[in-house]
Amino acid sequence: MISPRWRRILAPIFLSLLLLVSACAPEAPSRYDQVQQETSRRGAEPAVAKDATQGSEFNKFFPKSAPGYQIVPAQEKKGFAEHKVNKGGKNVAVLSISDTSSVPSAAAKYQNSTKKISGYPAVEQGSQTTGILVNDRYQVKVSSRDPSFTPQDRVAWIAKFNLNGLERLN
Amino acid sequence: MSKAIFELVDELPKGGITVMALNSLDFLLPGQWQNTVGFDNTIRTVTGETDESLIQQIGERAVTLYNDKSQGYQRAMWLYDTVDSASGMLGTAALANRIGQDTFLGFLKNITPKPENAQSIDLGVKLVTEIVAFCQINGIPGDSVGDFLAALGDYSGESLMRMAALVCFDGIIPLGPEFAGKALDMLKGTNPSELEGNQTFNGVKDLIPGGNPTAQLGFITQSFDSVKGWMTNFVSSTGATRERLLGGLKGFIDFTDDKADYVGALLDMNVKYYRHTGVQTLARRLVERAYAEL
Numbered sequence: 001m002i003s004p005r006w007r008r009i010l011a012p013i014f015l016s017l018l019l020l021v022s023a024c025a026p027e028a029p030s031r032y033d034q035v036q037q038e039t040s041r042r043g044a045e046p047a048v049a050k051d052a053t054q055g056s057e058f059n060k061f062f063p064k065s066a067p068g069y070q071i072v073p074a075q076e077k078k079g080f081a082e083h084k085v086n087k088g089g090k091n092v093a094v095l096s097i098s099d100t101s102s103v104p105s106a107a108a109k110y111q112n113s114t115k116k117i118s119g120y121p122a123v124e125q126g127s128q129t130t131g132i133l134v135n136d137r138y139q140v141k142v143s144s145r146d147p148s149f150t151p152q153d154r155v156a157w158i159a160k161f162n163l164n165g166l167e168r169l170n
Numbered sequence: 171m172s173k174a175i176f177e178l179v180d181e182l183p184k185g186g187i188t189v190m191a192l193n194s195l196d197f198l199l200p201g202q203w204q205n206t207v208g209f210d211n212t213i214r215t216v217t218g219e220t221d222e223s224l225i226q227q228i229g230e231r232a233v234t235l236y237n238d239k240s241q242g243y244q245r246a247m248w249l250y251d252t253v254d255s256a257s258g259m260l261g262t263a264a265l266a267n268r269i270g271q272d273t274f275l276g277f278l279k280n281i282t283p284k285p286e287n288a289q290s291i292d293l294g295v296k297l298v299t300e301i302v303a304f305c306q307i308n309g310i311p312g313d314s315v316g317d318f319l320a321a322l323g324d325y326s327g328e329s330l331m332r333m334a335a336l337v338c339f340d341g342i343i344p345l346g347p348e349f350a351g352k353a354l355d356m357l358k359g360t361n362p363s364e365l366e367g368n369q370t371f372n373g374v375k376d377l378i379p380g381g382n383p384t385a386q387l388g389f390i391t392q393s394f395d396s397v398k399g400w401m402t403n404f405v406s407s408t409g410a411t412r413e414r415l416l417g418g419l420k421g422f423i424d425f426t427d428d429k430a431d432y433v434g435a436l437l438d439m440n441v442k443y444y445r446h447t448g449v450q451t452l453a454r455r456l457v458e459r460a461y462a463e464l
Contacts, residue, residue, distance in 0.1 A: 100463075
């Protein structure tokens with residue numbers, strides 16, 4: 001039996017120990033720890049290149065709504081614009097244009113491409129996306145968001161962009 | 171240093187009062203909202219991709235975009251987080267005011283705001299917070315109500331659920347079925363110094379367009395007026411009533427009908443739906459952008 005006096009002394013000691021141990025317990029490492037460290041430190045490289053084209057410049061090159069499909073602008077940031085393709089009120093695909101000057105590896109992946117869409121180097125990325133590179137700089141992508149939107153649909157929708165206009169953009 | 175986006179998404183709860191309250195609205199929007207939690211899980215759900223190296227690349231780009239403060243995502247996070255914690259304080263004030271009306275602590279009502287007036291300001295400020303956060307995330311100039319209105323028609327998933335919760339928990343439950351007209355009248359009758367005395371407003375005022383309380387009140391009232399039609403239509407098209415909402419909440423909060431007045435205050439203090447669904451919206455938009463830019 002511990003006397004009440006000892007309890008009064010021991011309780012705060014145990015409590016402090018508990019706090020100390022739990023405070024020092026390392027969090028489980030994450031696969032994103034490294035990139036977090038690199039991009040959150042002072043003076044980190046900006047996420048978007050200084051001279052990247054404004055997303056608002058891209059809007060005019062997107063396809064317009066077609067019978068059965070509604071095109072809805074969704075995001076417009078520096079170096080990037082995205083429009084959604086809805087069918088019957090449901091999102092079935094997304095269309096995007098991005099400036100690869102912020103992500104050089106995005107352009108590099110087209111170097112080994114053997115396929116072409118509308119004359120531009122094309123790649124399949126993952127299982128849901130088809131992309132092309134225009135003027136070695138602007139990436140045009142179509143991603144399926146519903147199984148009904150097939151890889152063939154993606155190719156067809158890429159061809160609906162005003163690619164000639166985008167090629168002339170500086 | 172602020173928390174990493176993958177931590178914010180990984181730490182979203184799978185259950186608890188916020189998730190239960192949001193689930194109680196499922197009858198209005200059947201199947202619209204799934205409580206997607208976990209960063210990698212969000213990447214898989216949004217993109218439909220399963221390749222681990224691609225998921226890693228998408229995640230890394232999303233983390234990078236979030237960490238660049240000039241991209242606006244951290245401001246949106248701050249707004250979603252702050253408006254919830256600040257309005258929780260209103261809940262406390264509203265509860266104190268109820269006590270003032272019902273018990274011997276009659277003097278309390280002199281030092282706490284009238285609930286309906288405070289609730290109307292709260293509703294207006296929360297709505298404007300959504301507009302500003304929307305613009306920070308999606309990149310449309312800061313006070314473009316028109317662009318927001320166009321996008322609102324296309325809201326889905328967790329964004330639509332957030333707006334549904336705004337209408338239900340901050341509109342119908344505390345103010346009744348005619349909440350939109352009532353709140354607009356109240357906002358029109360509010361003066362800038364009352365706005366300055368509102369906790370929710372004070373939490374987020376730095377990012378509300380206008381530059382001074384008079385202009386900010388104008389922006390809030392004008393925005394509310396523009397979105398009023400959408401809110402009224404939401405109520406009539408979903409058939410949301412105070413009784414049905416309270417019925418749904420009774421599944422997990424124990425209260426009797428004569429105490430229903432307290433439910434609004436209770437939700438205000440405990441349900442952090444702006445933050446919860448806001449993190450989900452942010453994660454979704456970041457993942458979409460990252461996937462497109464790779």
